[in-house]
Amino acid sequence: MDNTVLHKADTRGDANHGWLHSRHTFSFANYYNPERMHFGVLRVLNDDKVAPAMGFGTHPHDNMEIVSIPLEGDLEHKDSMGNVSVIREGDVQVMSAGTGITHSEYNKNKDKDVRFLQIWVFPNKRNVTPRYSQISIRDVEKANEFYQVLSPDANDQGVWAHQDAWFHLGKFDKDITTTYNLKKTGNGMYFFVLDGEIEVEGQLLSKRDGFGIWDANRVNVKSLTNSRVLLMEVPMAV
Structure with missing residues (x-):
């Protein structure tokens, strides 16, 4: 299909710094691939593993919506707005960098790795006032269907971002089929498999594979195991 893009797990950028092992779906830092700059406004999708008691020292960001989704372990966050918090599996964190922030992220544990997804989304408003938010999604988690963890609406379920984007997570049993209906016409959908195998519109996807599709109003997803x-609906125009 002309309206899809497939990013197999083993084709991602691979940066191993010892304390940090990061796989980059899109161009990032020393990994540059002109065919993998972004998917619409989805600019960065990093799959990070941080060694015990190690982490990212204080560093700056601006004009980006930054979403962190822990997969295992505990990640400590500190920022220039005075926020100090720990995020763990079952939490979702968002920062609007806006006019500029600095922050640090460290593995809170001294005996085990922390794994998390770091996701950057281009905002639809520049130079906003920086903000930080995190929620637990344990109370909204549902079996065998996609449940929303991010939207453009501060009053909707999950965290919110300065963009017409909707993020959903799903945990499916084998042989479950579900349909996702696009929230906004013209958006695209990017699927990232955290565990197991699924099929999206006939495309087989395995653990850590990414698959983008656009010019479609709905997609069928079948869980093969x-x-x-993680399903990210994002505008395609940057």
Whole structure:
């Protein structure tokens, strides 16, 4: 299909710094691939593993919506707005960098790795007042269907971002089929498999594979094994 893009797990950028092992779906830092700059406004999708008691020292960001989704372990966050918090599996964190912030992220544990997804989304408003938010999604988690963890609406379920984007997570049993209906016409959908195997419109996807599709109003997703999936609906125009 002309309206899809497939990013297999083993084709991602691979940066191993010892304390940090990061896989980059899109161009990032020393990994540059002109065919992998972004998917619409989805600019960065990093799959990070941080060694015990190690982490990212204080560093700056601006004019980016930054979403962190822990997969295992505990990640400590500190920023220039005075926020100090720990995020763990079952939490979702968002920062609007806006006019500029600095922050640090460290593995809170001294005996185990922390794994998390770091996701950057281009905002639809520049130079906003920086902000920080995190929530637990344990109370809204549902079995065998996608549940929302991010939207453009501060009053909706999950965290919110300065962009017409909707993020959903799903945990599916084997042989479950579900349909996702696009929230906004013209958006695209990017699937990232956290665990297991799924099929999206006939495309087989395995753990850590990414698959983008656009010019479609709905997609069918079948879980071929027990699986976990992150679905990001984003505008295609940057």
